[in-house]
Amino acid sequence: MSRSAAPYHHGNLAEALETAARELLERHSAAELSLREVARQAGVSHNAPYHHYGDRASLLKSLAARSMAELVEAQQRAADAGGDTRGRLLAVGLAYVEYAVEHTHAFALIYDPEVCVPGDPSSSMAELIDANHALLAELVAELWPQADEAGQAAHAAALWSTVHGLAQLVTAGHLPREAVAPALATLSASAPA
Amino acid sequence: MSRSAAPYHHGNLAEALETAARELLERHSAAELSLREVARQAGVSHNAPYHHYGDRASLLKSLAARSMAELVEAQQRAADAGGDTRGRLLAVGLAYVEYAVEHTHAFALIYDPEVCVPGDPSSSMAELIDANHALLAELVAELWPQADEAGQAAHAAALWSTVHGLAQLVTAGHLPREAVAPALATLSASAPA
DNA sequence: AAGCAATCTAGACAGTGTCCACATTCTGGA
DNA sequence: TCCAGAATGTGGACACTGTCTAGATTGCTT
Structure with missing residues (x-):
């Protein structure tokens, strides 16, 4: 030896x-x-x-979970930065897209259906996903307090989809980075004051 | 022989x-x-x-182009079905998501950055992408006629992102199929009458 | 100190994308 | 009509991959 x-x-x-x-x-x-x-x-x-x-898949799952943790953390930092509700919503969306742009492949991995199946409770992804849902639900509840549960869920789904779609389209090269802020602005403009 | x-x-x-x-x-x-x-x-x-x-990549590009053509066609059929502008927007969005759900892997291929780089004019994707943009721009112009060019671009980006994000999140299992219609409804509700 | 479990190495196998040399068929110009 | 060259297809080879098995080395527990 x-x-x-x-x-x-x-x-x-x-x-x-x-x-x-x-x-x-x-x-x-x-x-x-x-x-x-x-x-x-x-x-x-x-x-x-x-x-x-x-497994190879096992490594990828582990990477995905770690990346998801970073993504959630980035959003929480943005949400904790303060400001009014609409400002915080915008900040969270920007943080989401920024993470996707800065860590394109890690972001893609998080949402790869071959790697992460949301229903699967085995991985540590589940609680991270829940944390993300909670963060979003809080903002939605502040913005649409008069909406019922289904209405809030619809708003949350729409918001998440928009931000997620922006991240996808920008990282895929279909939208320029400069398009993100204006697009998010139209969103928060549509929310009630 | x-x-x-x-x-x-x-x-x-x-x-x-x-x-x-x-x-x-x-x-x-x-x-x-x-x-x-x-x-x-x-x-x-x-x-x-x-x-x-x-190349293998060459086959994939060819598949992606063919799939993109189908996706565009599905949207155009939905747009041509008639109705008021908001109804057509909703129909187009539903057609987009439906294609993604029905042809998950083909849809993923279309937006795979390793396969399709939008800037690349070599493939036949370019004109299909343009066709999609035109379809969306027409609807946006009808819904926000008073907005300037930048404003309309922002609305178009937001709409595309929302629909695309819905498609992604549903195919990845993060949102149930039933969440699509309500989420799209909040969108068209936010548009001016 | 002994033995057992954890950790790491080496070798092997099937599957893949891609390159090469060769075989077969189609086609256009004399 | 015939025949050269282009188009199309076959088989073999290579490096690479994920994964399995067997064996080597080390750390830990009692």
């Missing part, structure tokens, strides 16, 4: 793998992300990841 | 390949679609596709 090179046991491979994968995700899509490349980046054999993630 | 089995030349391989690929897309995502499987479905060797599509 030579003390020089890497030890047989990495020590913290699980995290090293996820870090390496996240770095690769910055420049490549999830489809191009190979388990073997991740292992190479982490300096271990091509099979080491299987002791921490049973 | 035996007359019995398949002839050496298929006759119409290009179309047969695309048909086979489209059938596979009904049940599998584009990521899972393999050129060799397509060739197998079409009953040719694994290399035959390369004489019609230089």
Whole structure:
């Protein structure tokens, strides 16, 4: 056993793998992300990841959950920044789109149906999704207090869809980044004062 | 040369390949679609596709263009069905989402940034995208005739984003199908009479 | 200190996209 | 009509991938 090179046991491979994968995700899509490349980046054999993630899909799910956590956090920061309700709504929407633009592939991974099935309670995604719903529901309740539950749900779905659609269309190149703020402005303008 | 089995030349391989690929897309995502499987479905060797599509990406682009054409056509049919402007807007939005739900993987392919880069004028996507923009711009101009160009662009971006986001979130399982109509209703309610 | 579980390596297999060389068929000009 | 060259199709090869199995090394528990 030579003390020089890497030890047989990495020590913290699980995290090293996820870090390496996240770095690769910055420049490549999830489809191009190979388990073997991740292992190479982490300096271990091509099979080491299987002791921490049973699967390629498992790694992707883990990455998606971590990314979702970041996305939720970014929105919560924006919501906590203060201002009136409409201003906060706009800030949250901008934060959502900004995250998508800055971390395109991570964002795509979060909403990849092959990776994340919302109904699945096994992953840690569920509570993150709930947190996002709660954040949005709070804003909607402040903006449309007179609406009943179904009405508020409809507004929440529409808002989420708009912001999500903007993020998708901008990251796909169908809309320029400059289109985001005006589009969001028309939204909050349509909300009651 | 035996007359019995398949002839050496298929006759119409290009179309047969695309048909086979489209059938596979009904049940599998584009990521899972393999050129060799397509060739197998079409009953040719694994290399035959390369004489019609230089690339796997090339096949996907072709599929995406064909799907986009269907999506545009579905919207135009909805728009032509008549009714007042708000009713037509709603119908177009519903047609968009319905296409996404009925042809999930084809829809995802259309908006896959790895496959379709809007700036690229080489593909036949460009004019289809223009057609879609024109359809939407017409509706927006009718709904907000007093808005200036920038204002109408903002409304168009917001509307497209909402409908697109709904399609994405429903196909990804984050929203139930039943949420679509109410969400779209809040939109057209926000438009001026 | 011994043994067991966790962790890591190496080798193998089937599947994939793509390149190459070769075979077959179609087609247009003499 | 015939025949060269283009179009189309086949098979083999290579590197790459995910995943399985078997074995090596290490850390932990008692």
